[in-house]
Amino acid sequence: MRKTIRIFLLVLVVTFIVAQFYRPEKNTSEASENNILMLHSVPDEVAGLLKNSCFDCHSNNTTYRWYHNISPVSWMVADHIREGKKELNFSEWGNMDIFSQITKLEEMCQESEHRKMPLKSYLLMHSKAKLSDEQIATLCDWTTRLSEELLVKAAEE
Numbered sequence: 001m002r003k004t005i006r007i008f009l010l011v012l013v014v015t016f017i018v019a020q021f022y023r024p025e026k027n028t029s030e031a032s033e034n035n036i037l038m039l040h041s042v043p044d045e046v047a048g049l050l051k052n053s054c055f056d057c058h059s060n061n062t063t064y065r066w067y068h069n070i071s072p073v074s075w076m077v078a079d080h081i082r083e084g085k086k087e088l089n090f091s092e093w094g095n096m097d098i099f100s101q102i103t104k105l106e107e108m109c110q111e112s113e114h115r116k117m118p119l120k121s122y123l124l125m126h127s128k129a130k131l132s133d134e135q136i137a138t139l140c141d142w143t144t145r146l147s148e149e150l151l152v153k154a155a156e157e
């Protein structure tokens, strides 16, 4: 019995070590002119909270921490980023048409109000990314204002 446990632990350790040789590609790239912060006038407070609470999963630039290099955390993180960017990528904001932008703005406010974003698992390790009620109100004021501006622009075009 003790031998079985020892073999099991050995297999576990070897698997862990071998897994470290497989790393997902890092999510980093050059600044893009399609970034939401380049295209709209975003108040500093809103820009700050987007960068601090959303950009790690919804942009082409993630701020990594040391433990993000360790498998299987590295794969979990890569998965969140892939899924997050598929839904919304602030670095590629300018590539969406106006109506998609308006929809995303509305969703940004809703997801934050319903505390679905940032993801709970992310908040466990990034407590500073948690949005206060005040920050959510600021975000929603801004998303509402910008959607109205975009609607007017769409009507003019």
Ligand code: HEC
Pocket: 050, 053, 054, 055, 056, 057, 058, 079, 080, 081, 083, 084, 087, 088, 104, 107, 108, 109, 111, 112, 117, 118, 119, 122, 131
């Ligand atoms: C840890 C990664 C992570 C962070 C941080 C994060 N998101 Fe997400 N987000 C995701 C993932 C993964 C999805 C897609 C799956 C889902 O909806 O749960 C998503 C989906 C979304 C969607 C689309 C929802 C839908 O159902 O269509 C919106 C909008 C969104 N996030 C906004 C935000 C905002 C705003 C922030 C910052 C306040 C934020 N996210 C922070 C990972 C993240």
